[in-house]
Structure formats: structure tokens, C-alpha cells
Amino acid sequence: MAEEKCKNPVCSCPPQPDGKYCSASCEGTGDTIELDCDCGHDECAGNF
Numbered sequence: 001m002a003e004e005k006c007k008n009p010v011c012s013c014p015p016q017p018d019g020k021y022c023s024a025s026c027e028g029t030g031d032t033i034e035l036d037c038d039c040g041h042d043e044c045a046g047n048f
């Protein structure tokens with residue numbers, strides 16, 4: 001199976017089929033460690 005979670009550590013969303021991240025927001029974090037996730041998904045555990 002492929003990755004089942006967004007590569008952004010704080011994000012709990014499933015990634016998009018064509019990428020390792022669930023959203024451009026997560027992909028934009030790059031090597032920066034964010035304390036909260038801005039992907040905007042209601043189900044995201046890292047979105048405060």
C-alpha cells in the first residue's frame with residue numbers, strides 16, 4: 001500500500017493520490033516543523 005497519511009507530521013489527513021501531502025498547505029511546510037496544520041480539513045487532528 002502507498003502512504004496512508006499526509007507527510008506533514010502534524011497532519012492526520014490521507015494524502016492526495018498524486019502526492020505525499022493532503023494539500024498544498026502541507027506541501028508548503030517543507031522542512032519547517034509546524035505546530036498546527038493549515039490544510040483546512042475538518043477531520044484533521046493537527047488543525048487548531
Ligand SMILES: [Zn+2]
Nearest residue numbers: 011037039044
Ligand atoms: Zn491537516
Ligand SMILES: [Zn+2]
Nearest residue numbers: 006011022026
Ligand atoms: Zn496534510
